Amino acid sequence: MNTELVIDVKAEEVVIALLKDKRLVELTTEKTSVKFAVGDIYYGKVKKIMPGLNAAFVNVGYEKDAFLHYLDLSPQFYSLDSYIKQCIARKGMPVAKLKLEPEISKNGKIGDVLSVGQYVAVQVAKEPISTKGPRLTSELSIAGRHLVLMPFSEKVSVSQKIKSVEERKRLKRLIESIRPKNFGVIVRTVAEGKNAELFDSELTELVERFETAFKHLRDIEPPKLILGEIDRTSVILRDILNPSFENIYVNDLALSKEIKRYISTIAPEKEGIVKFVSTEVPIFDHFGVDKQIKSSLGRTVSFKNGAYLIIEHTEAFHVIDVNSGNRVKLGDDQESNALEVNLAAADEVARQLQLRDMGGIIVIDFIDMQQAENRQKLFDKMRSAMELDRAKHTILPLSKFGLMQITRQRVRPEMTVTTTETCPVCHGTGKADAAVLVIDKIEDQLEFLVEEKKIKNLVLKVHPFVEAYLKKGFWSLRRKWAFKHHIHLKVVGVPSFYIYEYKFFNRFNREIEPE
Incomplete structure (x- = not known):
């Protein structure tokens, strides 16, 4: 199965489309200002104990306090609490030197473990949805490409999706032989067939990430993010990158370089599949993604x-x-x-x-x-x-x-895309200006940009029908305008534009806002 990723980078968000055999199967949106993503670890403060719910509300910096149920407390909560206190006292310490505390009771009460005003390290298990704040867990984990690290645990488990009994036994024996002290490990499906050297390197990296994050607890005031999950693009690559991936298309040069660097660390042989795409039409139009979004x-x-x-x-x-x-x-x-x-x-x-x-x-x-x-x-x-x-x-x-x-499982808000639109021509009134006037409006704005703004190199993006009209014949309107104003004018058709929609861009493909 041919798998491709198309990434559309906008000012306010990054939209990621996963295609399998050119068919859209997954669409995710990552706001550039997003906070409280699944996997983020926060240093929070207990605001309220709710004995009736056997839960607590924790301030992690969101507008509404986050929810932490007793069942979401780690069995090793006392070990985590002890580690936090020692990190604050010593400005960090290796987890291997910690003496693990007894586990909490499975049928205990929230008030026996937490108190109002207590500082706790928690991880986002569900993003804020609707009117609810984030849902938290204190069973911390750090995911890598092949392994998931579980601090203050001694357990090693292997993904159930690995069907071979012999391979499961091999992986468990191997991880148990190299597992750092006071860390549990979950072996992911993609680890099948991999060697000890790879696992040892990844474990070292994950342990370093965790201990480095907790070194600075003494210097911060809760609520505060102490260890952020990598961005959504990298999460998708980490979780699903496999030999079937043939292309990753990105319309932002900086992000394409960042993704190349990330892939070089998890799958160096796939680094060449990352391709920067600079097109005059939006990248989702170029690859037919926008049409699939509207129809699906x-x-x-x-x-x-x-x-x-x-x-x-x-x-x-x-x-x-x-x-x-x-x-x-x-x-x-x-x-x-x-x-x-x-x-x-x-x-x-x-x-x-x-x-x-x-x-x-x-x-x-x-x-x-x-x-x-x-x-x-x-x-x-x-x-x-x-x-x-x-x-x-x-x-x-x-x-x-x-x-x-x-x-x-729902861990983040559902993806919703509006596929019906208010008519851009009549704005819902049922009446529209004469079609011929749109050409006059385009020419008026063109004259303003040339005469007032002194711009001599322009790209005009319009609906393909209007593009055809402007380019019709040898002595087309496009040629007449270019000759009249002594400018370089390029007309590009964009299928996702409304019939009368038009936008001007400069030679660097940046939109020129109308005045």
Whole structure:
């Protein structure tokens, strides 16, 4: 399977599209000013103890206090607390020199462990969603490419996705032989077949990251970020980079160099797949991503031979309805036709869950099937389609009403993209200026930029229909304007533009704001 990443860098955000065989399967947006991302470790202050919830609210700097349940406390919480105190007293210390404390009780009370005003080290387990603040855990971990480091633990575990029993035993023995003292390790799926030298180097790096972050506790005042997760782009690369990756396209030169440096540390042989792309049209238009976003993220999603999904969202759960539409029946009867539509729908549902990052409870209303054998086929197909989904999920078999329930881990807000737009021509009034006037408006702004701003090298971006009109004939309007004003003028068609939308850019591809 050919896997590609297309990264669109904007002033306020970075949008990352993951394509498999040119088909959009994942879309993530990273705000440049984002805080409280999953994996960030904060030094916070307990603000309130809630005995009824057996939880505490912790100030980590967000507008609302973050939530820390007793069950999310690390069993080694006392060891973590002891380490923090010794780091403050000594300005840092190796974890290996710490004497581990007894574990907390599994059935204890939050008030027995935490008190108001206490300083704690916590990690973001869920980003702020809707009206809720971040959800926290004190079971700290630092993820690397092949391993996850768990401070104050002695446990070594291997990913269940590694199927070979012999390989699992080999990896466990190997890690146990090189594991740093007072650190537990989780072996990730991509570690399969790798050698001890690689693991030893990564463990050393992760231990250094953790201990360096805690060296400065004495000098900071909570709430404060003490160890940030790497950016979302690097997280995706760290988690999913594999031999099937053929290209990573970026429209920002600085970020492309940064990604190259990062890949050189985790997979040096793949460094050449990173490519800086400078196009006159937006990078998502250039690779056809924008069109896929608009067609895949609306309320109705078509998927095969006229069949379609209707996706509705509520506060409590998500509902997906499968419809055969005006599809021509290819089977001999209703049962075989329903099975074919349902099997195709399962693939699209799995893609939609990942693409929109839908979490919580999802209820899917498939087309009714009478035969138990066919219902089992659909269940097996759904499980197979969800295998590549990195979010934790549980799938239940079809109920007698033809409903399938899925629970999917939600750690950040759901991806929402508006696919309907207010008419840019009439602005919702139902009336528009005469089409011929848009050319006059373009020429008026062109004259202003040339005469007042003294700009002699311009790029005009318009809808392809308008581009064709401006370039029509040898003595086209574009040539007339360039000759009249003694300038260099280039006209570029952008498919995602509205029919009357236009923008001027300078020769450095920076937009010139109208005045």
